[in-house]
Amino acid sequence: xxxxxxxxxxxxVEVKNFTKTAEILLMSQPSVSxxxxxLEEEFQTKLFLRSPKFLKVTLTGxxxxxxxxxxxxxxxxxxxxxxxxxxxxxxxxxxxxxxTIGEYILPSLxxxxxxxxxxxxxxxVIGNTEEIVQAVRLYKVDIGLIEGQTNEKELSVHPFMxxxxxxxxxxxxxxxxxxxxxxxxxxxxAWVTREVGSGTREYLNHVIRSNGxxxxxxxxxxxxxxxxxxxxxxGSGLALLSRSVIERDVQNNILSIIPLKNESFNRTxxxxxxxxxxEKKNVKTFIRELNKKWPLKARPIDK
Numbered sequence: 001x002x003x004x005x006x007x008x009x010x011x012x013v014e015v016k017n018f019t020k021t022a023e024i025l026l027m028s029q030p031s032v033s034x035x036x037x038x039l040e041e042e043f044q045t046k047l048f049l050r051s052p053k054f055l056k057v058t059l060t061g062x063x064x065x066x067x068x069x070x071x072x073x074x075x076x077x078x079x080x081x082x083x084x085x086x087x088x089x090x091x092x093x094x095x096x097x098x099x100t101i102g103e104y105i106l107p108s109l110x111x112x113x114x115x116x117x118x119x120x121x122x123x124x125v126i127g128n129t130e131e132i133v134q135a136v137r138l139y140k141v142d143i144g145l146i147e148g149q150t151n152e153k154e155l156s157v158h159p160f161m162x163x164x165x166x167x168x169x170x171x172x173x174x175x176x177x178x179x180x181x182x183x184x185x186x187x188x189x190a191w192v193t194r195e196v197g198s199g200t201r202e203y204l205n206h207v208i209r210s211n212g213x214x215x216x217x218x219x220x221x222x223x224x225x226x227x228x229x230x231x232x233x234x235g236s237g238l239a240l241l242s243r244s245v246i247e248r249d250v251q252n253n254i255l256s257i258i259p260l261k262n263e264s265f266n267r268t269x270x271x272x273x274x275x276x277x278x279e280k281k282n283v284k285t286f287i288r289e290l291n292k293k294w295p296l297k298a299r300p301i302d303k
Contacts, residue, residue: 090119096141130197147199
C-alpha cells in the first residue's frame with residue numbers, strides 16, 4: 001500500500017518544499033525524497049521538475065495529484081467505516097460552506113448536531129462558492145453547501161433550501177425613501193458586492209445582465225459583514241444580499257430594503273459532495289438532518 005508515499009506526494013505538491021513537507025509529516029527530508037522516488041519508479045514518470053530555486057509539478061504529477069487525493073480519501077473512509085462497527089455516529093465531519101450559509105444559516109444546524117451526536121467532531125471551512133466546490137473536489141471537506149452554481153460533472157449536487165435576496169441600502173439612501181422603486185431606478189447607481197467566485201456576486205451579475213442595468217461603480221468586499229458596514233457608514237451604495245444576512249439589520253432599522261415593484265429575487269441553495277462520500281455514515285447523517293431541518297418542497301428523493 002502506497003498510502004504514506006501518496007500522502008507525502010500530496011503534501012509536497014501543496015507546500016512545494018521538501019523541508020516543510022518533512023516538518024508537516026514529522027519525518028526526515030531523506031524519507032520525503034525516498035517516497036517521491038518510489039512513486040516515480042512505480043509510475044515510471046517524473047513527478048516534479050527540481051532545481052535549487054524552484055519545485056514544479058509535471059503534467060503527469062498533476063494527474064497523480066487528483067487521483068492521489070481520491071485514493072487517500074477512500075483509504076481513510078475505509079478505516080473510519082471499519083472502526084465504526086458499532087454504528088454510532090462519531091469521528092470527524094468536515095463541512096465546507098459558502099459565506100452566507102456558513103455565517104448565517106448553518107450555525108443553528110451545527111448546534112442541533114452537537115446535541116444529537118455529541119461524539120461527532122464537526123469542522124467547518126468557510127469560503128466562496130468556487131472555493132468550496134474545489135475543496136469538495138479535492139477532498140479537503142466531506143460535503144459542501146453552496147449558494148451558486150457548479151459545472152463540476154464529477155460531483156453530486158442537490159438543492160436543500162430556497163433563498164430570497166433583497167436590494168438593501170443605508171436608511172438615508174435616496175431610494176430608501178421611496179414607496180415604489182422600478183428596475184429602471186437602479187440605473188447608474190453605485191453597488192457594494194461580494195468577490196468574483198461567490199454565489200451572491202454571480203446572482204447580482206445575473207440581475208444586472210438580465211435587466212440591462214448601467215452601473216455607476218462597483219466596490220468589491222469579500223465579506224457580507226464588510227458590505228453591510230460599508231452601506232451603514234458611507235450610505236451611498238446598494239447591495240443585493242440574502243434575507244438571512246440582512247434580516248436582523250432591517251428589523252433593528254439599521255438597513256433598509258429597497259421596495260422594488262413587481263420584482264423578487266430567489267435562488268436555490270445546494271449541498272454538493274463527491275460520489276465516493278455518498279455512503280460515508282457521517283455524511284449521510286448530515287444530509288438527513290439538513291433535509292429534516294429545511295424540507296424543500298418538490299425535492300427529489302435521494303436514492
